[in-house]
Amino acid sequence: MRVIIPNIITIAEAEELIKLSKVQVTHRSLLDGGPIIDRIIRTIPFPISVSIPSYYTIHCHPSGHKPHYDGCDGPGVTNARSWCKYSATVLLSKGFEGGTFRFLTEPQVSHKEELYRSLLIYSSGPDNDPQQHSVDRHSGVARHMLIMFFKELV
Numbered sequence: 415m416r417v418i419i420p421n422i423i424t425i426a427e428a429e430e431l432i433k434l435s436k437v438q439v440t441h442r443s444l445l446d447g448g449p450i451i452d453r454i455i456r457t458i459p460f461p462i463s464v465s466i467p468s469y470y471t472i473h474c475h476p477s478g479h480k481p482h483y484d485g486c487d488g489p490g491v492t493n494a495r496s497w498c499k500y501s502a503t504v505l506l507s508k509g510f511e512g513g514t515f516r517f518l519t520e521p522q523v524s525h526k527e528e529l530y531r532s533l534l535i536y537s538s539g540p541d542n543d544p545q546q547h548s549v550d551r552h553s554g555v556a557r558h559m560l561i562m563f564f565k566e567l568v
Contacts, residue, residue: 416534416535418533420531420532422457428506428507428531430450432507432558435474443466451470458535463564467565472560479547483545484563485542486538496540497539497565498563499539501536501563502533502561503515503534503560504559505559510553512552512553513552514549514550516550519544519546
């Protein structure tokens with residue numbers, strides 16, 4: 415399952431989340447995410463749980479991410495988020511080179527510009543049609559992503 419909700423946040427909200435990433439701990443509970451995170455969660459078109467261990471983080475990794483699954487193991491990969499049933503991401507910045515988000519699970523789809531300020535939510539976990547994905551290496555302007563991991567449906 416994959417759903418994109420366009421323009422989920424404003425440019426000012428994206429900038430606020432980027433600033434927050436410079437002062438917050440790596441993982442933060444969705445229960446105390448603040449008004450922007452709360453509003454994003456309320457737009458998800460099906461019931462999800464934000465209880466612990468669900469969390470969000472803001473990533474900026476120029477090396478990208480190798481192919482992986484969230485919430486389940488893949489060939490040669492053990493995943494620490496075995497509890498995760500849904501993953502979501504919002505691209506907070508633009509203007510970088512590379513950095514394409516790719517689904518490797520059929521149908522294979524690539525996303526870049528359309529993810530800017532839009533919510534992409536997808537299924538994770540071994541019993542929930544897990545979506546293998548990767549992010550290409552990028553350069554230039556920092557590529558900031560809000561990433562959320564949800565425990566289960568309520």
